[in-house]
Amino acid sequence: MSAARSVTATFAASFGGAFADDPLAAGVAFVKAVHVTDLRLAIDRERSRRSLAAFAWTDPMLVPGVTPARAIHLVEMRSALSETYRVAVRTPPTYTDPTIAVGQTSVRAAHFEELRAAVRALE
Numbered sequence: 001m002s003a004a005r006s007v008t009a010t011f012a013a014s015f016g017g018a019f020a021d022d023p024l025a026a027g028v029a030f031v032k033a034v035h036v037t038d039l040r041l042a043i044d045r046e047r048s049r050r051s052l053a054a055f056a057w058t059d060p061m062l063v064p065g066v067t068p069a070r071a072i073h074l075v076e077m078r079s080a081l082s083e084t085y086r087v088a089v090r091t092p093p094t095y096t097d098p099t100i101a102v103g104q105t106s107v108r109a110a111h112f113e114e115l116r117a118a119v120r121a122l123e
Contacts, residue, residue, distance in 0.1 A: 019116055024109035031069040031107050033062035036077075039112065042119045043080050050087045055080040071102045074111050081118050093118035 019042075020034045044054045058072050078095070085092040095114050097105060 022116070024112055026109050031109060031112060033064040033067055033069070035112050036062055036069055036073050039077055039115050039119065042116075043077055043084065046119060046122045047080065047084050050084060052084060052087060069107045071100050071105050071107060074100045074105075074107060074115075075102065077115050081115065081122075084122060085118075088122060090122070093121070 019038045020032070024031070024035065040055070040057055047054060055076065057076055059067055059070070061067075078100070082092050093114065096110055099105075100111070
């Protein structure tokens with residue numbers, strides 16, 4: 001090389017295919033930031049495979065021990081998955097609690113297990 005060149009590198013986290021603390025046990029496991037992050041990455045991977053854009057998540061950077069799992073995170077993951085299922089021409093998943101009310105519904109391990117199963121069904 002005879003001249004200095006500028007190079008820009010872009011790095012992104014990607015889902016490695018294994019969920020942390022799998023399976024989450026009801027009443028035993030606490031929902032952690034990593035559980036939300038794993039699901040978001042897996043959902044965005046499936047969206048990308050179907051030429052959909054990555055979802056615009058609330059609280060895009062979750063801080064372990066600081067950012068709690070919130071109902072809005074569940075609502076968004078379900079919405080992002082629903083669109084992915086629609087594009088894949090698949091029947092969308094059903095959930096134990098079909099309606100998550102922000103500010104009212106407690107986040108439970110079962111919600112995350114259902115989302116994990118829905119992601120796995122798309123793989």
